[in-house]
Amino acid sequence: MSKLLVSAIGPASSVQDGGRYGAQRYGLTPSGAMDRIALAAANCLVGNAPFAAGIEIGPFGAAFTAREGAVRVALAGALRSADVSGRAVAFDTSMTLADGENLTLGFARGGCFSYLAIEGGIAGEPMFGSLAVNARAGLGSPYPRPLQAGDALQVEAASGAPERRIDLPAAGNRPICVVLGPQDDEFSEDTVRLFLDSEWKVSATSDRMGYRLEGPAIQHLHGHNIVSDGTVNGSIQVPGNGAPIVLMPDRGTTGGYPKIATVISADFGRFAQIPVGTGFHFKAVSMAEAQAELRKLAELLRSLPDRVRDIESFDLNLEALQTANVAGAAVSAIDAGTWQTASPAAARD
Amino acid sequence: MAAILSPPRLLPSGDSAITVEFSRHIDDAENQRVLALDRAVATEAIAGVTETVPTYRSLLVHYDPLQIGFDALSEKLGALAQLPVPPAAKTRRWRIPVVYGGEHGIDLEDVAKTLNTTPDDIVARHIAADYRVAMIGFTPGWSYLSGLPASLQMPRRQNPRLLTPAGTVSIGGVQTGVQCLAGPSGWHLLGRTAVRTYQLHRDPIFLLEPGDRVTFDPVDAKTFAEQDRAAEAGEIVAELMAT
Numbered sequence: 001m002s003k004l005l006v007s008a009i010g011p012a013s014s015v016q017d018g019g020r021y022g023a024q025r026y027g028l029t030p031s032g033a034m035d036r037i038a039l040a041a042a043n044c045l046v047g048n049a050p051f052a053a054g055i056e057i058g059p060f061g062a063a064f065t066a067r068e069g070a071v072r073v074a075l076a077g078a079l080r081s082a083d084v085s086g087r088a089v090a091f092d093t094s095m096t097l098a099d100g101e102n103l104t105l106g107f108a109r110g111g112c113f114s115y116l117a118i119e120g121g122i123a124g125e126p127m128f129g130s131l132a133v134n135a136r137a138g139l140g141s142p143y144p145r146p147l148q149a150g151d152a153l154q155v156e157a158a159s160g161a162p163e164r165r166i167d168l169p170a171a172g173n174r175p176i177c178v179v180l181g182p183q184d185d186e187f188s189e190d191t192v193r194l195f196l197d198s199e200w201k202v203s204a205t206s207d208r209m210g211y212r213l214e215g216p217a218i219q220h221l222h223g224h225n226i227v228s229d230g231t232v233n234g235s236i237q238v239p240g241n242g243a244p245i246v247l248m249p250d251r252g253t254t255g256g257y258p259k260i261a262t263v264i265s266a267d268f269g270r271f272a273q274i275p276v277g278t279g280f281h282f283k284a285v286s287m288a289e290a291q292a293e294l295r296k297l298a299e300l301l302r303s304l305p306d307r308v309r310d311i312e313s314f315d316l317n318l319e320a321l322q323t324a325n326v327a328g329a330a331v332s333a334i335d336a337g338t339w340q341t342a343s344p345a346a347a348r349d
Numbered sequence: 350m351a352a353i354l355s356p357p358r359l360l361p362s363g364d365s366a367i368t369v370e371f372s373r374h375i376d377d378a379e380n381q382r383v384l385a386l387d388r389a390v391a392t393e394a395i396a397g398v399t400e401t402v403p404t405y406r407s408l409l410v411h412y413d414p415l416q417i418g419f420d421a422l423s424e425k426l427g428a429l430a431q432l433p434v435p436p437a438a439k440t441r442r443w444r445i446p447v448v449y450g451g452e453h454g455i456d457l458e459d460v461a462k463t464l465n466t467t468p469d470d471i472v473a474r475h476i477a478a479d480y481r482v483a484m485i486g487f488t489p490g491w492s493y494l495s496g497l498p499a500s501l502q503m504p505r506r507q508n509p510r511l512l513t514p515a516g517t518v519s520i521g522g523v524q525t526g527v528q529c530l531a532g533p534s535g536w537h538l539l540g541r542t543a544v545r546t547y548q549l550h551r552d553p554i555f556l557l558e559p560g561d562r563v564t565f566d567p568v569d570a571k572t573f574a575e576q577d578r579a580a581e582a583g584e585i586v587a588e589l590m591a592t
Contacts, residue, residue, distance in 0.1 A: 025403060026485050027488050028547075127549060136488065182361060182370070183360075228405065228484070232362050235363070254404055264363060290363070293364075295414075
């Protein structure tokens with residue numbers, strides 16, 4: 001076994017996996033990764049099951065150190081500067097930290113959450129089949145709380161497998177699709193139109209329970225108290241002050257505010273990555289469209305292993321490299337040690 | 350002849366869940382229909398249904414759209430909801446010990462003042478009633494009970510508290526509740542129970558089921574402290590009554 005030491009970490013960073021489902025009827029919040037595709041991509045790079053536990057790193061910086069042996073890891077999700085002992089490393093690739101080596105990460109750019117997958121996963125005691133941290137319920141393992149500097153995760157020793165990169169489709173800048181309801185009839189048609197036509201921003205008071213939105217006030221037809229009913233990831237509830245809250249994986253399993261719409265499953269991870277203060281729009285789609293998008297997402301998940309290749313076999317693409325540099329990635333086009341940063345992901349935001 | 354039941358509304362909760370809404374209000378008969386549909390869905394074992402969340406007025410059915418579509422599942426749920434409500438196989442009845450007032454129930458005096466009576470009378474009213482677990486939600490083990498006497502119904506607090514203790518027994522609107530974890534609440538705190546409605550590493554992890562009957566049994570602070578120690582060690586300090 002090796003250890004991955006958390007040598008520095010900002011708030012909102014925790015061990016997350018696919019989440020714990022099956023006991024929402026008892027009030028058990030599912031938790032799990034905010035951006036499941038990014039977690040799955042990172043896991044795929046190191047040969048883990050797609051929703052094995054990894055480290056969800058919030059918008060601030062972080063640093064990790066391999067101890068008592070080498071550790072093989074992979075990064076995906078929101079881009080940020082990344083270096084291993086001073087040498088820039090790329091997202092959407094795996095890398096091996098030699099014993100004592102540091103991986104240092106900067107602030108997230110154009111996203112919120114990055115995922116660090118560790119070859120062999122993280123040793124812990126599953127609760128309801130999951131290591132995912134739910135701080136409010138005191139659940140999660142190895143620490144039932146967000147990570148803190150000084151935490152040490154028990155992990156597998158690095159296998160020495162060749163390093164790999166994954167080619168992910170661009171996330172794009174499309175509107176966030178929603179299915180109206182279940183309580184859109186608690187709002188007038190004009191109000192629903194206002195909700196769909198307005199530009200929204202994620203408020204700084206957002207967290208893993210819910211993203212508060214800033215935009216026009218959404219008025220209710222019959223007041224803001226409904227008798228509580230069940231919630232899902234992406235439920236958009238509107239409390240008394242008219243500022244919608246999108247429920248995230250640490251949500252309450254039931255809620256007592258009318259829900260005007262629900263973010264579709266296929267767009268949930270992309271929504272979770274919208275940084276505070278960045279404008280976006282919602283778009284209403286039909287149930288058939290939403291479920292078709294979900295099928296596409298399932299297909300993408302299934303295709304992840306096919307999208308992985310050894311780094312040695314990847315053709316260096318100078319044009320992509322230049323694009324990445326123009327986009328502000330901290331690489332030098334002439335430094336062969338940093339060429340991996342020129343992944344299509346650099347242009348993903 | 351069975352009465353014709355009004356059909357529930359089948360509302361999309363995104364692309365992977367359906368809210369089967371029987372009522373917009375808290376209504377015991379409609380809650381019975383919710384729980385009956387919940388049992389029927391469990392019995393039917395519909396392929397693609399992943400879990401259900403019964404509430405006062407609706408059943409949230411989570412499903413995998415890769416296995417069953419919205420229309421097909423809506424049709425099945427609609428048909429199941431039209432079946433006559435069968436009696437629950439076996440109703441369990443719990444007696445839950447509560448230490449009322451003082452530091453354990455800091456709103457008891459105020460509730461008594463608001464309702465123009467004494468704290469003892471509030472306790473007497475609260476323990477006289479027969480409650481039913483209508484739903485469990487919000488946080489693990491938070492049990493919402495129906496059956497609060499009309500004489501104890503009052504609006505929630507103007508200013509919700511950010512932190513209320515684990516085991517709090519409180520009233521709010523037409524409901525009374527037992528919360529398991531410490532957390533925010535806008536309800537009036539009458540007392541505390543040592544009973545853990547949710548406890549990891551205990552069998553069962555979740556004590557109460559929607560549909561269970563509950564009565565409260567007043568205990569003194571010393572008994573509460575003893576029960577709290579026993580409960581912490583994994584003992585179920587609620588009493589399961591013969592039915």
